Amino acid sequence: MMHFILLITFLLITPVANAAKSVPDTIAERVKACTICHDNEDKIERHAYYPRIAGKPQDYLFNQLRHFRDGRRHYQPMAILLENMSDKYMLEIAGYFSTLPLSFPPPEQVSIQPDEIKLAKQLIHSGYPARDIPACSACHGDTLMGIAPSIPGLLGLSRAYITAQFGSWRNGGSMRGQVSTCMSEIAKKLTDDEVNAVTKWLAAQPVSTQPGSISVLSPALTNRCSNIVLGEHTK
Template sequence: MKFFIFLLLTMITGLASAVEPASSKIPDNLDERIKPCIICHRDADLIDRDAYFPRIAGKPAGYLYNQLRNFRDGRRFYQPMAILLENLSDEYMREIAEYFADQPYTHPEPVVPALSPDETKSVETLMYSGDPERDLPACSACHGEALMGMQPAIPGLLGLPHAYLAAQFGGWRNGGIMRGQIPDCMSEIAKKLTQEEVNALALWLPGLPVSGQPAGADALTPELAQRCRTILSVKEVSR
């Protein structure tokens, strides 16, 4: 608990430089200000394969910006993030999002998942074909054929730790991540998956090599854009 409090205070102190003038010994720039973020989200040389926190470098700026606003405004719940962001402006969060979006997409080497041939086939079907009988679109229909996300606001699925993927699916299925967002298409989709399918997906994805870029926004069908319109919307920042 003491370490958690120390970590949180360190993060808050770092981002506070957005409001208060920086020390003359420390450059007042975004490279310095985002260092508290890297404590958890890791720099390129500190990648932890089993970390709970996701890597955010290289993800679409619209997605990152939406998540920052969701944490700050209580639509997504994780207390350390909520506290860290509670006094940040939309403009400053947009800067942070664009900064990380421009960074290289760092990731560990893939690990071959411990799945049976039947489990692998089932996961690949969900990933690339979906299941029309359960109204489940293919994961690739939203996250791109390369599974690297889609501009401006859909994240990639590759290079994420197994622990984080499993926790996210659990949160969507139990209503513990997003609050008051209608439609919440990932919650809707996750609840239609079996626990066995969730477990297999969380093991299969970290076994894929990371390559490619987020797909363009025109790759998303109008039907899916309407289904997930809340997630896709990116609030414009008034300048």
């Protein structure tokens, strides 16, 4: 009888024990589906497109995850991956990636003309107030590394990725409908040359590790981008 009980106990416990042994109970293990693309190395060929997500602000990542799932940001592979995920789990995943140490690919080798550099710097640091185009740095920080908790950094991203985002913002509210008062509106005011110059310039910059002096958005910009900045947390 004792043997029988032992055998049964063994049978019941074995699978659980195996699971505990071979699969780490960590968030890193759970999100291997993400890191197969969003890893920190191998940013070449097809991999060059996937943006870094390590070190981006938690609310920014959380908003993007929800937008992919709910069809407000269109990218089918992400939509399928996240289809049956709860807000709560998304927030946890966003938090995890936001705390990962930054690790960036080296700046891209881009051929950029002096007049393009001038144009890019104008947009980055001053914008064109007369055309209602704010400086990039006004929202993304003077180091262009973003402002917590909702505004992403712009450096350490590939030119292909940044260009694709501009394409989405400019070619239709449907792609980024949720930000019609914010980036999509700004992107639509830019000329092709301006978009080209700024994407080249951004991709060619080394990542700054200095903390920026702009850490809070101005009330005007908070208002302008309220649907990003003031996104409600968990439902």
